[in-house]
Amino acid sequence: MAMLGGCAVGPDFVRPAPPDTDRYTSKPPPEATVAADGHAQQFTPGAAITNDWWRLFGSAQLDAVVRQAISNNPTLQAAEASLRQSQDNLRAGYGVFFPQGQAGLSASRQLTAPLQQGSQTPGTVFNLFTASGTISYALDVFGGKRRTVEGLRAQADSQRYESKAAYIALSANVVNTSIARAAYAAQIRATEQLIDLENQQLHLAETQVRAGTAPYSTVLSVRSLIAANQALLAPLEQNASHAAHLLATLEGVVPSKATLPDIDLTGLSLPMDLPVSLPSDLVRQRPDILSAEALMHVASANIGIATAAMYPSFSLSGTYGGASTTLANLSAVSKFWSVGPTATTPVFQGNSLWYVRRAAIDAYQQSQATYRQTVLGAFEQVADSLKALEHDAEGLQAQIDAQRAAGEALNLVQANYRAGLVAYLDVLAADAQFHQATIAYLQAVAQRHQDTVALFVALGGGWWNEQRPAGKGEAP
Numbered sequence: 001m002a003m004l005g006g007c008a009v010g011p012d013f014v015r016p017a018p019p020d021t022d023r024y025t026s027k028p029p030p031e032a033t034v035a036a037d038g039h040a041q042q043f044t045p046g047a048a049i050t051n052d053w054w055r056l057f058g059s060a061q062l063d064a065v066v067r068q069a070i071s072n073n074p075t076l077q078a079a080e081a082s083l084r085q086s087q088d089n090l091r092a093g094y095g096v097f098f099p100q101g102q103a104g105l106s107a108s109r110q111l112t113a114p115l116q117q118g119s120q121t122p123g124t125v126f127n128l129f130t131a132s133g134t135i136s137y138a139l140d141v142f143g144g145k146r147r148t149v150e151g152l153r154a155q156a157d158s159q160r161y162e163s164k165a166a167y168i169a170l171s172a173n174v175v176n177t178s179i180a181r182a183a184y185a186a187q188i189r190a191t192e193q194l195i196d197l198e199n200q201q202l203h204l205a206e207t208q209v210r211a212g213t214a215p216y217s218t219v220l221s222v223r224s225l226i227a228a229n230q231a232l233l234a235p236l237e238q239n240a241s242h243a244a245h246l247l248a249t250l251e252g253v254v255p256s257k258a259t260l261p262d263i264d265l266t267g268l269s270l271p272m273d274l275p276v277s278l279p280s281d282l283v284r285q286r287p288d289i290l291s292a293e294a295l296m297h298v299a300s301a302n303i304g305i306a307t308a309a310m311y312p313s314f315s316l317s318g319t320y321g322g323a324s325t326t327l328a329n330l331s332a333v334s335k336f337w338s339v340g341p342t343a344t345t346p347v348f349q350g351n352s353l354w355y356v357r358r359a360a361i362d363a364y365q366q367s368q369a370t371y372r373q374t375v376l377g378a379f380e381q382v383a384d385s386l387k388a389l390e391h392d393a394e395g396l397q398a399q400i401d402a403q404r405a406a407g408e409a410l411n412l413v414q415a416n417y418r419a420g421l422v423a424y425l426d427v428l429a430a431d432a433q434f435h436q437a438t439i440a441y442l443q444a445v446a447q448r449h450q451d452t453v454a455l456f457v458a459l460g461g462g463w464w465n466e467q468r469p470a471g472k473g474e475a476p
Contacts, residue, residue, distance in 0.1 A: 008143020009311065010304020013154075013297045016371060018280040024383040029276070033393035037400055037445070039270050041389060041452070047275035049462030054175045057449070058269030061261035062178055065247065069174045070167070072252035079159075079166040086152075086159040093152040096145040099137040106130045107327070132321025132336075139315060144308030151301035158294035165287035168461035174250050175453050181243035182265040183446035187439050188236050191229055194435045198226045201431075205424060218424045225428050229435070265445060271452055274389070277459045282382065283375055285460040292367070292374040299364040306357040312345035378458065385455035392448040399441040406430070406437040 023029070032042045050056070054066050070076065107130075112123045140146055202222040208214035248258030283289050318339035346353055410430040416422045456462070 008140075008146045008304055009307040010143070010147055011300055013150075013300040015293065016283075016296075016368075018283045019375060019379070021279050024279065024379055024386060029386050030390065033390050034397060036393040036397040036448075039272065041270070041393065042273050043276050043386070044273055045276045046278050046281070047273070048465060049275045049277065049456065049459055051462040051464075051466040053271075053456040053462055054171060054453075056269070056271040057175070059263060059267065061263050062175065062268070064261065065178055065251070065263075066171050066174045069170055069250045069252070073170055073250055074252055076163075076166050076170050079163040083156070083159045083163045086156040090149070090152040090156045093149045096138065096140070096149065099135055102134045104130070104132050104134075104321075127325050128323060129325070129327045130321060130323045132319055134317060134319045136315055136317035138313070141314055142308040142311045144305055144313075147301045147304030147308060151298045151305065154294045154297035154301060158291045158298065161287040161291035161294060164461075164463045165291065168287065168457055168463065170250065171461070172453055172457045174247065176450050177243050177246050177250065178263055179265070179268070179446050179449045179453070181240055181247065181260075182263045182268070183442055184236050184240035184243060185262070186265045186442045188233060188240065190438045190442065191232055191236065191435070194431065194438075195226055195229050198222060198229065198431060201424075201427065202226065214424065221425060221428055225432065265442065265449075268449060270449060274452070274455060275459065276382075276386070276455075279379070282378060282459065285464055286378050287460065287463070289371070289374050289378055292371040296364070296367040296371050299360070299367040303357065303360045303364055306353070306360040310346060310353045310357065312343055315342045316340075317342060381454070381458040385451060385458045388451040389448070389455065392444070392451050396441075396444040396448055399437065399444045403434070403437040403441045406434040410434045 029043055032040045034040060052063075055063050106128075108128050109125065110128055111125050114121045114123055138145065202219065205214060205218045205222050209216050209219055244258070244260055245255040247260055248255040251258060277285065318337070320337040321335070323334040323336065410427075410433070413422060413426050413430040417424060417427050
C-alpha cells in the first residue's frame, strides 16, 4: 500500500502565464477606422467572436462554399483522423492501470537427453501439452505509467487544437479565395467595359480620319491602347481561373467537376462591428498557441517518464497451469503455479538513462521557446491586422477620391474633345487614368475584406463559441 501511494516523479505541468500587456500595438488602437466608401469599422475590445464569422459578409453563396469545404475537404478529414488516432492511443494507454491477463496453450513433440543430467539411460520421445494462465499487475510506484498517460492526454489535446487550426485555416482560405476570385471578375468586367468604350472611340476616330478632320496616328493610338488593355485581360483571367481551381480543391473536388457560385464583390457586406479579444484571452483561445502549450505538457510528462526509468520497478504476477503427455488428461496431470512480486532496478546503463533524462529536459526547454515564439507570432498577426484595417480604410477612401476625380476628368476631356478644344491623345490619357483608378479601387475593396478575414483568424476564429446540438460530438 505504501508503494501504491507513491508520488509521480518529474515536474507537474503548470500553464504559462499570459504576456503582461493589455494591448497589441505600441499605441492604443482607435475605437473605429475612418469612414471609407460610407463604412467605418468599429473595434470592440473583449466582444465575443462568432464561430461562423464568414456569415457576417452577408453572402449566402459564400456561406455555401465554406460549408461545402468543411464537409468535404481532405486536409480537414486527415486532421480529424489524426485526432481520433491520438484519442484511441490515449484510451489504449489507460490499459496500464489494469491487471494484464494472458492465456497460453502449447503442443510439442520432444526428445529428452538424460545425459544432460548425468544419466546414461537412453532418451525417450513423447508429446507434451501445456495450458497456462498468467495475471500480472505493474505497480506504478514512481509514476512512470501515470506520466505516460499524462503525455498521451496532452498529445490528444495538441491534436485536437491542430484540428481546430485546420478548420480555421480552411474557412479563411475559402473566404479569401472567394473574395480574390470576385475581385478578379470585377477587374475583368471593368477592363472589358473600358475596351468597349475605346472601341466606340476607335469607330469615331476612323470616321474623323475618313472625313479628314483627324490624323491617322489617332487611330493607331486608339488601337494600341485597346491592344494594351486586352493584354491585361489574360493575366486577370488566369488569376481568376487559379482562384476557381483552388476553391475546387478546397471543396474536395476536381476542378472539372466543381460548381462554384459567382460572388459579386460589391454584393459582399463589410463587417462593421469587429471584436478584439483581450491579450490575456488570446493565449487561451488561439489553436496554435494551445497546441504549443499541449506539446510543452507532453515534453514535461516525458521528463517524468525518463526520471521514473532511473528508479526500481515493481510488479505482481501469478501463473497457473497444467501439463500432460495427452491432450485429454491436460486438466488433471502435472499442475503448476507460481505467485509473487518482482522487483527490477537499473544498476549500470553506461549513463544512458541519465542522458535520456537530460535530453527530455532539453526537449522541454525547446518546447518552451517554441511556445513563446508562437505567442509572439500571434500577437504580431493581431497587431498587423488591426493596423491593416486602419490603413485599408484610409487607402480605400483615397482610391475613391482618385476614381471620382479621374471620372470627372475623363468626362471633361471627352466634352472638350467633342468641342474641338483638346487633342485625342488627352482623351486616351484620361481613359487610362480612369481605368487604373478603377482597378486600384477594386483591389482596395478586396484588400479591406481580406484584412477583415485576417483579424478574425488572428483572434482564433471563434471555434470555442460553436453551437452544438445536445448529445452530438464536437465539430472539427
